[in-house]
Amino acid sequence: MSEKLPPEVAEAHWAKTRNLMWISLGIWAVFSFFIHMLVTVLNGVVIAGFPLGFYMAAQGSLIVFVVQIFWFAHRQNQIDEEFGVAED
Amino acid sequence: MSLSMKGDFTDNLGKIYGIYVGGFAAFVLLMALASMVGVPDRWILWAYMAATIGIYAFIGIMSRTAQVSEYYVAGRSVPAVYNGMATGADWMSGASFVGMAGTLFVLGYDGLAFVLGWTGGYVLVAVLLAPYLRKFGAYTVPDFLGTRYGGNAARLVGIIVLFACSFTYITAQVYASGIIASQFLGIDFGIAVFAGLAGILVCSMLGGMKAVTWTQVAQYIVLIVAYLLPAVWMSTVQTGVPLPQLMYGGALTQIAEYERILNVARTHVAPFQTYSPRDFFFLIFCLMVGTASLPHILMRFFTTPTVREARKSVGWSLFFIFLLYFTAPAYAAFSKFNLMGLFVNAEGYRLAFTAIPAWMLEWGSIAGHQLVTICGVKAESVMAIQAACEARGHVGGFPYSELRLNNDMIVLSTPSIAGMPIWVVGLVGAGGFAAALSTADGLLLAIANALSHDVYYKMIDPKADTKRRLLVAKILLVIVAIAAALLARTQPSDILSMVAWAFSIAAAGLFAPLVMGVWWKRTTNMGAILGMAAGFGVTMFYLVGNVYGMDLVPRSGDEISWFGVAAISSGIFGVPVAFIVTIVVSLVTPPPSPEMQDFVDRLRLPKGGNMMVQTH
Numbered sequence A: 001m002s003e004k005l006p007p008e009v010a011e012a013h014w015a016k017t018r019n020l021m022w023i024s025l026g027i028w029a030v031f032s033f034f035i036h037m038l039v040t041v042l043n044g045v046v047i048a049g050f051p052l053g054f055y056m057a058a059q060g061s062l063i064v065f066v067v068q069i070f071w072f073a074h075r076q077n078q079i080d081e082e083f084g085v086a087e088d
Numbered sequence B: 001m002s003l004s005m006k007g008d009f010t011d012n013l014g015k016i017y018g019i020y021v022g023g024f025a026a027f028v029l030l031m032a033l034a035s036m037v038g039v040p041d042r043w044i045l046w047a048y049m050a051a052t053i054g055i056y057a058f059i060g061i062m063s064r065t066a067q068v069s070e071y072y073v074a075g076r077s078v079p080a081v082y083n084g085m086a087t088g089a090d091w092m093s094g095a096s097f098v099g100m101a102g103t104l105f106v107l108g109y110d111g112l113a114f115v116l117g118w119t120g121g122y123v124l125v126a127v128l129l130a131p132y133l134r135k136f137g138a139y140t141v142p143d144f145l146g147t148r149y150g151g152n153a154a155r156l157v158g159i160i161v162l163f164a165c166s167f168t169y170i171t172a173q174v175y176a177s178g179i180i181a182s183q184f185l186g187i188d189f190g191i192a193v194f195a196g197l198a199g200i201l202v203c204s205m206l207g208g209m210k211a212v213t214w215t216q217v218a219q220y221i222v223l224i225v226a227y228l229l230p231a232v233w234m235s236t237v238q239t240g241v242p243l244p245q246l247m248y249g250g251a252l253t254q255i256a257e258y259e260r261i262l263n264v265a266r267t268h269v270a271p272f273q274t275y276s277p278r279d280f281f282f283l284i285f286c287l288m289v290g291t292a293s294l295p296h297i298l299m300r301f302f303t304t305p306t307v308r309e310a311r312k313s314v315g316w317s318l319f320f321i322f323l324l325y326f327t328a329p330a331y332a333a334f335s336k337f338n339l340m341g342l343f344v345n346a347e348g349y350r351l352a353f354t355a356i357p358a359w360m361l362e363w364g365s366i367a368g369h370q371l372v373t374i375c376g377v378k379a380e381s382v383m384a385i386q387a388a389c390e391a392r393g394h395v396g397g398f399p400y401s402e403l404r405l406n407n408d409m410i411v412l413s414t415p416s417i418a419g420m421p422i423w424v425v426g427l428v429g430a431g432g433f434a435a436a437l438s439t440a441d442g443l444l445l446a447i448a449n450a451l452s453h454d455v456y457y458k459m460i461d462p463k464a465d466t467k468r469r470l471l472v473a474k475i476l477l478v479i480v481a482i483a484a485a486l487l488a489r490t491q492p493s494d495i496l497s498m499v500a501w502a503f504s505i506a507a508a509g510l511f512a513p514l515v516m517g518v519w520w521k522r523t524t525n526m527g528a529i530l531g532m533a534a535g536f537g538v539t540m541f542y543l544v545g546n547v548y549g550m551d552l553v554p555r556s557g558d559e560i561s562w563f564g565v566a567a568i569s570s571g572i573f574g575v576p577v578a579f580i581v582t583i584v585v586s587l588v589t590p591p592p593s594p595e596m597q598d599f600v601d602r603l604r605l606p607k608g609g610n611m612m613v614q615t616h
Helices: A007-037 A052-082 B009-036 B041-062 B068-076 B080-091 B094-136 B141-148 B152-185 B189-204 B208-239 B244-262 B277-291 B295-302 B307-325 B328-344 B358-364 B382-391 B407-417 B422-460 B466-489 B493-498 B501-519 B525-547 B571-588 B594-603
Strands: B350-352 B372-374 B397-399 B403-405
Touching: A007 A052, A007 B094, A007 B277, A052 B094, A052 B307, B009 B041, B009 B208, B009 B422, B041 B152, B041 B189, B041 B208, B041 B422, B068 B208, B068 B295, B068 B466, B080 B208, B080 B295, B080 B307, B080 B422, B094 B141, B094 B152, B094 B277, B094 B295, B094 B307, B094 B328, B094 B403, B094 B407, B094 B422, B094 B501, B094 B594, B141 B152, B141 B295, B141 B422, B141 B501, B141 B525, B141 B594, B152 B189, B152 B295, B152 B422, B152 B466, B152 B501, B152 B525, B189 B208, B189 B422, B189 B466, B208 B244, B208 B307, B208 B328, B208 B407, B208 B422, B244 B328, B277 B501, B277 B571, B295 B307, B295 B422, B295 B501, B328 B350, B328 B407, B358 B372, B358 B407, B372 B382, B382 B397, B403 B407, B407 B422, B422 B466, B501 B525, B501 B571, B501 B594, B525 B571
Parallel strands: none
Antiparallel strands: B350 B397, B372 B403
8 A cells, every 4th residue: 555545534435335335235124024024915916917025025126136236336436436545 | 269369368258258159059059950850869968968068178278277366366357247157157056056946836935035045145245245355355265364363263263164164065066966967968876976076177176266267157158048948938838928037927827826726725926834934034134144155155256356346246246146046936937837737727627647747757757866746656657656646535637736846856857848859958957067067166166275275375384385385276176076076976965955054154154254354343353253153153053953953863852943943044043143242252352453453444445456465
């Protein structure tokens, strides 16, 4: 490491990163657990033959996970660039 | 091949894999033509095995290397998309390929715990671990633990956990590859295991991570085509639209209708008929956290050129895994619809003994397995089935409720059940074989690299030169592979059921120290070491105690059970214990040195290149 980042910049960068982490884990928890706790209710809704509760576990949550990771990668990169700590 | 490999290999990736995909498609077409002109089935199956192993060996030999960083982390030059494909192949084991759709077929909604559990963990990998481990620049997971937590004690505990979760897993992969090879080549299982072993070694021995990466990409392409083709086929035949993932809603509606007609009590889409809601969510939790802790998966993200690419690469990994996992429920629904249709269309909803399809008898009569059971007997001959069914009062035919299919046969048998030609059957076999080989390669490297890099180089002989280190790495790799093959050859049923445990073991032993090492600066060496040991210890204690009891004999009455939690979810105890012990011990021990705190600060910033400068 050539130059050392001022502590307050590193602190602010990490605060934003930590925030993003909690938001990501929140989305993850909703689509991993909470939404499937409502499966019986959701199964009352049927779209194109799919009961919604079944669909969420078989496909819906998976799509959210994939999109979520790309969104996270993009957001984190923005944060890194904002504080000038992204790779060159 | 006129292709110049001299230029930068990674610059030509698109071209190389483009040619590969074209060649593979041409080969499949050739097989289709061959089956039409009457080439014997057996030859076609052999051709699939020979051609795929041949191409893996070719890639393996082309990627041989004498450089340490290429051997351990593929020279950190794997672009995000390709690393995604390699991770997909690394991740999807023989069991995923062969058993996932079958599990969904049998369990219906409750089986989706596996679909969710084996995908959602990648969110944890992307957010909590991959970018930081990549920034650190280690060669192995224990390498990170050893550096962050002050030396060989942490390193050693990490190696023990790694070995405990990876070795049973690799044995099961070698076993799966042996089963597939013996079925498709018609050779004895004991010999087929060594065919699998050879397939694994040609990919990994000469080129380590570099060779494994590029063969895994090739294997991913084979396995995903082999998985999607039959599902697309069934969807096109039944609905006219070649998009099984969107069209199986219709099949689900039909299945519900058939369930009413056939009086099936366990409906396909209703939740919590096998698992209680608590078991269902515990299982999802353990599989997800386990995913984020398995060393053979984490080390794939050491191979990207940058931290940024490591994050994106997790997204691509999950995308490529998603392609298979969101197809599996469609596969299951179409297969189930086909099968139930046989009974619904039969007179009195009983399948006449004279109308038993040939595939039931073919798969039913495979020695040593109970793949098809009718009226409680192995489906070997019409006479045996008829006798058993008549004893149960079913005259003339048997109802749907008397048919039992083993989970593991659904994918491999679906092409023949749905009447697809032999070239599709061979393709599916090659796909299953690719899935087992690619996972075995990843696991083999994870184990052998921990032994050669962490135990030999870091703990025994830190002065060893490059040549010697690589030699030791390659020898250990062969030894571990042969040990796994010898163990697989004994067909150890216990080992196979232990695979599901790997997730709980990894989650309990490794998740807390890895996450806390990055996210909580205050984590001390003693805290992490005791946390790892406690999490791992509690989970192992519960696993062994729950399955075998203290006398180590299963079902002898002394098995323990805490709140009725299943062995497969035992990580539910270990993970919180590991976190609590880590935090409490860290708080009562002096904080880490300023140098270590500074180290963690640098870990958190992508800028500045690898932290760990590896000596060559």
